[in-house]
Amino acid sequence: MFTVRVQAEDFDAAAEHVRLTAGRTDIGAVVTFTGLCRDEEGTLAALELEHYPGMAEAEMNRVLAASRARWPLDGAILVHRYGKIAPGGNIVLVVTASRHRAAAFAAAEFLMDYLKTRAPFWKKEHRRDGTSGAWVEAKDADDRALEKWSGLLD
Amino acid sequence: MVKLVYFAWVRERVGKPEESVDLPASVTTIADLIVWLAGRGEEYAYAFENGPLIRAAIDRTHVKHDASVAGAREIAFFPPMTGG
Numbered sequence: 215m216f217t218v219r220v221q222a223e224d225f226d227a228a229a230e231h232v233r234l235t236a237g238r239t240d241i242g243a244v245v246t247f248t249g250l251c252r253d254e255e256g257t258l259a260a261l262e263l264e265h266y267p268g269m270a271e272a273e274m275n276r277v278l279a280a281s282r283a284r285w286p287l288d289g290a291i292l293v294h295r296y297g298k299i300a301p302g303g304n305i306v307l308v309v310t311a312s313r314h315r316a317a318a319f320a321a322a323e324f325l326m327d328y329l330k331t332r333a334p335f336w337k338k339e340h341r342r343d344g345t346s347g348a349w350v351e352a353k354d355a356d357d358r359a360l361e362k363w364s365g366l367l368d
Numbered sequence: 369m370v371k372l373v374y375f376a377w378v379r380e381r382v383g384k385p386e387e388s389v390d391l392p393a394s395v396t397t398i399a400d401l402i403v404w405l406a407g408r409g410e411e412y413a414y415a416f417e418n419g420p421l422i423r424a425a426i427d428r429t430h431v432k433h434d435a436s437v438a439g440a441r442e443i444a445f446f447p448p449m450t451g452g
Contacts, residue, residue, distance in 0.1 A: 249452055263451065264376055266444060269428035294451060306452050326452060332430065334444075335451025336376035349377050352448035 218274040222297040243315040245322040247308045253301035265296045266334035277328040285317040327359045375446035381415035399433040
């Protein structure tokens with residue numbers, strides 16, 4: 215099973231893991247990554263995630279296709295939420311399954327690195343002091359993280 | 369007519385999420401379009417003041433600023449992505 219979802223609702227990482235492996239006896243490794251909303255030392259009330267409907271799903275599918283071309287994956291689930299998310303809440307989920315762990319680990323890291331820099335989502339901060347309006351700035355470190363995968367996507 | 373869509377602080381600065389426009393013949397690339405948009409008024413000048421930083425997509429696929437806009441149905445402008 216290979217699935218991409220963009221949704222406002224929360225997700226259950228354990229349930230997605232079960233969905234991916236149900237009825238399968240050939241899978242030897244599942245890697246689950248969950249990205250959470252941090253409270254930034256108690257200053258953040260919530261993150262608001264804006265997305266580009268249609269392109270978000272399309273880009274996540276392109277990144278997923280690139281991962282399947284490079285690693286022998288037996289399944290993957292990508293879920294990205296949008297809307298207002300409080301500290302501690304889930305933002306993004308990547309689950310990869312393969313015969314062996316190396317492919318599952320590497321593909322999960324690749325998928326996260328590319329989702330962060332290519333999937334059209336933007337975070338706006340709402341602060342506990344009542345101020346809001348600051349858009350999170352893209353990090354050079356996120357762009358540098360792509361260098362180890364050079365050539366897989368434009 | 370081509371549909372333009374804006375996201376995050378580009379949307380906030382322009383003051384609207386989308387619009388349909390007739391492009392002048394002089395606009396053939398994304399870079400041309402950014403220059404043309406920046407000349408449409410104060411809010412556009414502010415949104416596109418740092419043109420090279422702005423990302424673009426044509427029909428929901430990322431493109432570089434030298435990409436042709438010929439045949440485009442929907443062109444999007446937005447800041448670097450910060451999801452994940």
